[in-house]
Amino acid sequence: MAPTDGLPPLRAVIAEHGLSARKALGQNFLLDLNLTAKIARQAGDLSACDVLEVGPGPGGLTRGLLAEGARRVLAVEKDARCLPVLEEIRTAYPGRLEIVHGDALAVDPMDHLAPPLRIVSNLPYNVGTELLTRWLEPPAWPPAWTSLTLMFQREVAERIVAAPGSKAYGRLAVLSQWRADARIVMDLPPEAFTPPPKVRSSVVHVVAREAPKFPAEAKTLFRVTKAAFGQRRKMLRASLKGVAPDIEDRLVAAGIAPTDRAERLSLEAFCALAREVARP
Ligand code: SAM
Numbered sequence: 226m227a228p229t230d231g232l233p234p235l236r237a238v239i240a241e242h243g244l245s246a247r248k249a250l251g252q253n254f255l256l257d258l259n260l261t262a263k264i265a266r267q268a269g270d271l272s273a274c275d276v277l278e279v280g281p282g283p284g285g286l287t288r289g290l291l292a293e294g295a296r297r298v299l300a301v302e303k304d305a306r307c308l309p310v311l312e313e314i315r316t317a318y319p320g321r322l323e324i325v326h327g328d329a330l331a332v333d334p335m336d337h338l339a340p341p342l343r344i345v346s347n348l349p350y351n352v353g354t355e356l357l358t359r360w361l362e363p364p365a366w367p368p369a370w371t372s373l374t375l376m377f378q379r380e381v382a383e384r385i386v387a388a389p390g391s392k393a394y395g396r397l398a399v400l401s402q403w404r405a406d407a408r409i410v411m412d413l414p415p416e417a418f419t420p421p422p423k424v425r426s427s428v429v430h431v432v433a434r435e436a437p438k439f440p441a442e443a444k445t446l447f448r449v450t451k452a453a454f455g456q457r458r459k460m461l462r463a464s465l466k467g468v469a470p471d472i473e474d475r476l477v478a479a480g481i482a483p484t485d486r487a488e489r490l491s492l493e494a495f496c497a498l499a500r501e502v503a504r505p
Pocket of ligand 1: 253282283287328330349350
């Protein structure tokens, strides 16, 4: 089907601009505009929102977001080769696309955008979890964003939505589920991308809650989960030794057996432990 935005099909764009995918930049492009529009729709109504897109590449998802009515899109791209293509999209959608050439890890979107903000991206795998962790870790809550709609390798998506006791359960699950609700909304086979990656991918939709599910101090919860899952096979009394000298007493006070292991602890139990650890 021909694109409805008057811009050339993505395969033609790639060929014309010589955009051969670079592995070091995590480049696996989505060239089907029906698919990118479908991903954009997973983010909900975009008409009253500004959107941050990390890594627009040749702009397939960017075009999806704009066609689906995003108020404004900030696209942060590291690869200078993509800038002329993105410039053409900017011209097709006057006043609605801002392009920043740079590293998303070093750009503060709030210098460019206004709330409410949604983040929608087909993330480069090499910085995906680092960005997600940063978005989930601000000390104050609710954060600047209302939702994240992000493409990950399936294995990372499973870690985000994992339940206690499962193999995928870890710090990412606790961080994602404490102050937000996360679910997998789409699965994509390798063939959906050019070039196809080795693994399946999934889109995760994360909605920021107004308040955390259980009370805890963010700083302490993050410290406790880092130590506990840093040595996930060890008993908590050993893995958390460095967190507090009297950690066994604090574990017991939180209703947790010191011989238990991090992977079996519920979110509620981690929050109870963080409260005990924060106690003077
Ligand atoms: N959004 C496009 C799509 O869906 O076809 C491209 C997605 S591709 C998986 C990831 C994109 O992120 C690439 O365009 C890559 O150049 C860009 N990228 C990689 N590291 C980046 C970083 N640190 N900051 C901004 N963009 C980055």
